Amino acid sequence: MHDSRHKLGLILIGGIRLKTANVSGNLLWEPSREIQEKSNIKKFMTWLDETRGLKFEQYNQLWEWSVTDLEGFWSAIWDYYKIIAKSDYHEVLSEGKMPNVDWFSGATVNYAEHIFRKETPEKAAIIYQSEIRPQQELSWAELKKNTAAITGYLKSKGVKPGDRVVSYAPNIHETVTAFLACASIGAVWSSCAPEFGIQSVIDRFKQIEPKVMFASDGYQYGGKKYDRLELVGRIQTELPTLEETIIIPNLQDQPELSGLKNSVLWDQVISQNSNVPLTFEAVPFNHPLWILYSSGTTGKPKGIVQSQGGILLEHIKFHGLQMELTREDRFFWYTTTGWMMWNIVVSSMLTGATVLLYDGNPSYPNDETLWRFAESTKMTMMGTSASFIVANMKSNVKPREFNLSHLRSIGSTGSPLPESGFEWVYQEVKKDIWLYSTTGGTDICSGFLGGSLLMPVYSGELQARSLGVAVKSFNDAGEEVVDEIGELVVTKPMPSMPIYFWNDENGERYKNSYFDVFPDIWRHGDFIKITSRGSGVMFGRSDATINRGGIRMGTSEIYSALESIPEVHDSLIVDIPINSEQSYMPLFLVVKEGTPFSEELKSHINKTIRQNCSPRHVPNEIISVNELPKTLNGKKIEVPIKKILMGIPVNQAVNSDSLLNPQSLQYFIEFQKLIESGDVSVN
Structure with a gap:
């Protein structure tokens, strides 16, 4: 397969420059015509044509209808799957704005x-x-x-x-x-x-x-x-x-x-x-x-x-x-x-x-x-x-x-x-x-x-966007953007x-x-790019955003670059202000068992991030830790760690009972003291 490195670009979001990767992914697989014809969704489209007079040739056309006519789509799902109801509904969707809506009242x-x-x-x-x-x-x-x-x-x-x-x-x-x-x-x-x-x-x-x-x-x-x-x-x-x-x-x-x-x-x-x-x-x-x-x-x-x-x-x-x-x-x-x-x-x-x-x-x-x-x-x-x-x-x-x-x-x-x-x-x-x-x-x-x-x-x-789900990408002004990174929102219930x-x-x-954030609009808290072909690219949690010199970056780009380094077992990166102005971005690493944490490894990591992302993505410091705090479901907790390193009391930053390994917080508590004392470098 040919080289698929990201091409870096700049876009404006809410007046702040946002660095993004203009992903143009490799084509990896296409369903054969036989697979498409035998698919459940093709049968559903045929049924819509035969029973509703609705003809769709492509998935994106079907999706567009499914979010434009919510009542028509969800009543079609009800009928197509022969929902068993002891009493029937008298309306599919009540009038009103999210979240104050009712579905299938009376059923x-x-x-x-x-x-x-x-x-x-x-x-x-x-x-x-x-x-x-x-x-x-x-x-x-x-x-x-x-x-x-x-x-x-x-x-x-x-x-x-x-x-x-x-x-x-x-x-x-x-x-x-x-x-x-x-x-x-x-x-x-x-x-x-x-x-x-x-x-x-x-x-x-x-x-x-x-x-x-x-x-x-x-x-x-x-x-x-x-x-x-x-x-x-x-x-x-x-x-x-x-x-x-x-x-x-x-x-x-x-x-x-x-x-x-x-x-x-x-x-x-x-x-x-x-x-x-x-x-x-x-x-x-x-x-x-x-x-x-x-x-x-x-x-x-x-x-x-x-x-x-x-x-x-x-x-x-x-x-x-x-x-x-x-x-x-x-x-x-x-x-x-x-x-x-x-x-x-x-x-x-x-x-x-x-x-x-x-x-x-x-x-x-x-x-x-x-x-x-x-x-x-x-x-x-x-x-x-x-x-x-x-x-x-x-x-x-x-x-x-x-x-x-x-x-x-x-x-x-x-x-x-x-x-x-x-x-x-x-x-x-x-x-x-x-x-x-x-x-x-x-x-x-x-x-x-x-x-x-x-x-x-x-x-x-x-x-693709799921049927019946009105997913869009919004910039900070609440405007829909395509082929640009924005906030993942859902505009309809x-x-x-x-x-x-x-x-x-x-x-x-x-x-x-x-x-x-957006009145009557569901904001989920993820960065996403909706492409012009209707697909989506995820860029991680929007509340864990990195801001380097006015350029906002998603942490997932850095994690993606690190995936190519076998010595890196796990990683977490945060960006915090020091002296209210300077950006300090430490990268915390768990190295693979038996791997020495060396200057050569740190140099290799920085070079990889610089080449695959940009010089602005390169951390101020790379720090080896024994383990990273995880939720009970095994997910990283970027935002609570960021809060701890900014000096917010631990009991306000995170509920330790929600963590798989609460003892791992101690390292970051001690590290915050170094930040507070001025013993870290932003160079």
Whole structure:
């Protein structure tokens, strides 16, 4: 492939120069005509022509209609996917401005009913594996029976629509079953992964006042077992509304429950309710389905409430028309139960696809673990993070050496995937594969941009804006820009946007989170470039912007340049003012184990950044650290670190309970003292 280095340019945004890379990515893959003709989205377009008289030749034409006529588009999704409603809607979308809109008023639906209408009784609904459990299958018939048993138990304990049910369990089939049972009866689900510490769990669960908790006795990660029964007991004492706890055996066959109150084993619940039929409670379209959480890095996590109907419609569109899933697919996305991708994974069952679950460290015992899992399960779509792809690239993993004949698509999310990551997939995984790079957020539990089987894949680019999502790029003046970097905004409502934040009586926290910059416009906090061909290029969080001499730069450009240096394991860069004027930009590095941190390495890093980005991107200083602070979902925390280095008290800059490794903050606290004393150089 030819040299694809970025060409640097300058644009104006809000009166400030913004340095951008004029990405012109390499064409890596095009869907054949046969693939396009057989695609779900082509069938949908044919249906629109036959039933609505709407003719679209290209994806971008379809997208334009989908965001111009929201009512027409979402009512078409309702009809095309034959949504089951006990009572019908009387309007698709109420009048009003975001966030004060209602979807499908009058309709009553049930999310879980749409999962089980796709069942093929003897077919595998879930294939699961963990560091503890060998690979096994759970049929649709078994899943339905177990879900019915759990609903029977919950109802016997007085759980009714609107009651909160929480989970502190790993990514195993019991957790999926528990969620589907909750959704079946209209209870509201909320989950924390078992690696969350006790305060992180309490900060999330206490505010929503749960009635029942599902919890595992523990989990294994990276070869190490973590017993969680003691923590479960402590959580019970901190949740005064909690009445019942179901313990899922994971580490042991028969966990000891004597130290817990009002607790029962999962197997006992299943056996005692084995004859209960599965029924579905029809609830209003905007009835809460689940509560997700903001990261909580700058305060108590906000409870993000999304609706049964909104998630049903958004996810059936997302999986059916964007990801192109069918009953024949075996769908996997590496996730924990504390990340919104877990919810996305479960919703893939709306298409009848088989869900693949893996619980454990994806790099244990080595970086080939997930590729072996893909081979053994005959996986058709493999979703992961950009950081996993880059780590595999640096470790020289060769996925093509595995039998991946069934694999048709690779998904990437979590952070921008560099061009080198795109090209590695086509060189080292398969030449004929659909790379589905997507960006979205917990806030909508979906993707703003993603893929389409009607579009080509270019390196560094997300193929298309998602149907029904009015994504634009705004400059600081609130004007739409194309082929320039701006703020990612959504100008019209989506069904999966939060119906509200928990305990946000007047909606102020909700409004301040998304609508504080552009009136009535959702501002997500990411830099994006929408290209003239309708694709998108991500440039990282806009609130972590670097400003060097009036030129604003996204951190992702620097991270992308560093991906080519195998000695660099991880990195974080911030830009802070010193003496209110000078820009000080340190680059913090975690070097690969066994690699010396030398002057030669620093020189090589600076040269690489200068050549691939610009001289202005070169840091003032390169500093080796043992580890970088990460959220519980493994994401860097650029903004809190920037605040700490600017002298903002730690307890105001970051909620340490929201971090995977809070001890790592200490280095930056000490480093701030050096800055304060003047012992750093900006030269």
